[in-house]
Amino acid sequence: MKRIPEPDLMDDAEQAEAYAAADFSEPHDAFVSRFRERFPDFSRGDILDLGCGTADVIIRFARAFPEVIITGIDGADAMLGIGIREVNQKGLARRIRLRNCRLPHVDLSQKYDAIISNSLLHHLCDPGILWKTIKQLAIPGAPIFIMDLLRPDTVESAEGLLQRYAADASPVLQKDFFNSLLAAYSVGEIMEQIKAGKLDFLNTEVVSDRHVVIWGRSREE
Numbered sequence: 001m002k003r004i005p006e007p008d009l010m011d012d013a014e015q016a017e018a019y020a021a022a023d024f025s026e027p028h029d030a031f032v033s034r035f036r037e038r039f040p041d042f043s044r045g046d047i048l049d050l051g052c053g054t055a056d057v058i059i060r061f062a063r064a065f066p067e068v069i070i071t072g073i074d075g076a077d078a079m080l081g082i083g084i085r086e087v088n089q090k091g092l093a094r095r096i097r098l099r100n101c102r103l104p105h106v107d108l109s110q111k112y113d114a115i116i117s118n119s120l121l122h123h124l125c126d127p128g129i130l131w132k133t134i135k136q137l138a139i140p141g142a143p144i145f146i147m148d149l150l151r152p153d154t155v156e157s158a159e160g161l162l163q164r165y166a167a168d169a170s171p172v173l174q175k176d177f178f179n180s181l182l183a184a185y186s187v188g189e190i191m192e193q194i195k196a197g198k199l200d201f202l203n204t205e206v207v208s209d210r211h212v213v214i215w216g217r218s219r220e221e
Contacts, residue, residue, distance in 0.1 A: 001151065001152065001153055001154055001155060001158075001182070003151060003182070003183060003184075003185065003189075004179075004182040004183055005125050005183050006122075006123065006179045006180065006182070006183040015078070015172055015176065017082070024056060027147075027211065028056055028057050028060055028118070029060060030207075030211075031057055031060075031061075031116075031118055031145075031147050032057070032060050032061050032064045034145070034147070034207065034213060035061075035116065035143070035145045035215075036064070038143070038145065038213075038215050039114075039143040039145070039217075042065075042114060042143050043065060043067055043068075044065070044067035044068055044113075045067075045068060045069075045112075045113025045114060046068070046069050046070075046071070046110070046112050046113050046114075047061070047068050047069070047070045047071070047112060047113065047114045047115070047116060048070075048071050048072075048073070048112040048114075048115045048116070048137060049061075049070055049071070049072040049073070049115075049116050049117065049118075050073060050103065050115065050116070050117040050120055050130065050133065050134075051073070051074055051117055051118070051119065051120025051123070052072025052073060052074050052079075052080075052083060052098060053074055053076075053079045053083065053118075053119070054079050054082040054083045054086060055072055055082075055083030055084075055086055055087055055096065055098060056086070057116075057118045058070045058072050058096055058116075059086060059087065059090055059092060059096070061116070062092050062095050062096055068095070068114075069095050069096075069097075070095065070096050070097070071097045071098075071099065071112075072096065072097070072098045072099070073098075073099045073100075073101040073106065074098070074099075074100065074101070075100065075101065075102030075103075077100060080098055080100055083098050084098050103124070103129045103130065103133055104129045104132065104133060106133055106136075106137065110137075111137055111138065111139045111142075112137055112138060112139065112142060113139060113142055113143075114138075114142050114143040114144070114145070115134050115137060115138050115142060115143075115144050115145075115218075116144075116145045116146070117130070117145075117146045117147070117148075118146075118147050118148070119147070119148055119149065119180070120146075120148070121146060121148040121184075121185060121190075122148050122149050122151075122180055122183045122184040122185060123180075123183070127185065127190075127193050128193065128196065128197060130146075131193060131194065131196075131197035131199055132197065134199070134218070135197065135198075135199065135218070138218035139218070140218060140219060141217050141218065141219075142217065142218045143215070143217060144202060144214070144215060144216055144217065144218055145213065145214075145215045146213065146214040146215070147207075147211060147212070147213045147214075148184060148185070148211070148212060148214075149180055149181055149184035149210055149211060149212075150184055150185075150186065150187065150206065150210055150211065150212050151181060151182065151183075151184040151185060151186050152181055152210075155182070158178060158181040158182060159178070161181060161209065161210055162174060162177060162178050162181070165177070165210070166178075181210070187204055187206060187212060190204050190212065190214060191204055194214070199216075201216040201217060201218065201219050202214050202215065202216040203215055203216050
């Protein structure tokens with residue numbers, strides 16, 4: 001099935017509230033546990049989250065790693081507003097900083113001890129922006145961990161995943177999930193992106209019927 005792009009940003013207020021109200025505990029907890037499995041020696045440092053959305057992932061990450069400081073960036077004010085609210089309510093404002101920033105316009109004055117990203121890649125019509133940003137902002141040896149959706153082979157398969165995982169979700173969330181499946185990249189496409197970006201230190205691993213992780217430790221050129 002050919003990829004069908006969707007908008008880069010989720011900046012509609014109704015869309016953001018629907019996303020924040022949904023229960024993503026299973027995939028978001030899995031994000032944290034999969035990171036820990038692949039980088040068991042990591043425990044502290046400055047982390048950059050690319051496309052942090054409502055900050056649910058990095059709130060869970062901060063709780064799992066109490067010695068990290070996390071900067072989350074996103075270009076959608078509606079998502080960030082909810083994220084800032086949640087971070088403050090959970091008492092994590094000293095350890096989580098959220099910024100309005102849209103790739104590739106990231107401040108390059110700091111490099112990070114780890115870079116993570118959840119469900120950003122499929123929003124990007126130019127995925128090379130993500131991989132270039134990672135190369136620019138990761139210190140040598142930094143854990144890199146990206147998780148995203150995989151595009152199904154057919155529209156019918158996408159509809160099946162929708163019924164399996166979002167049948168009880170709001171209509172707004174159902175539409176977003178379906179469109180995101182159609183906009184996701186295949187494993188082969190991701191591997192081509194990594195090759196083009198000269199990021200051969202990254203591994204591509206299918207971890208569920210709808211998720212792929214791209215992970216590894218950064219290297220100096």
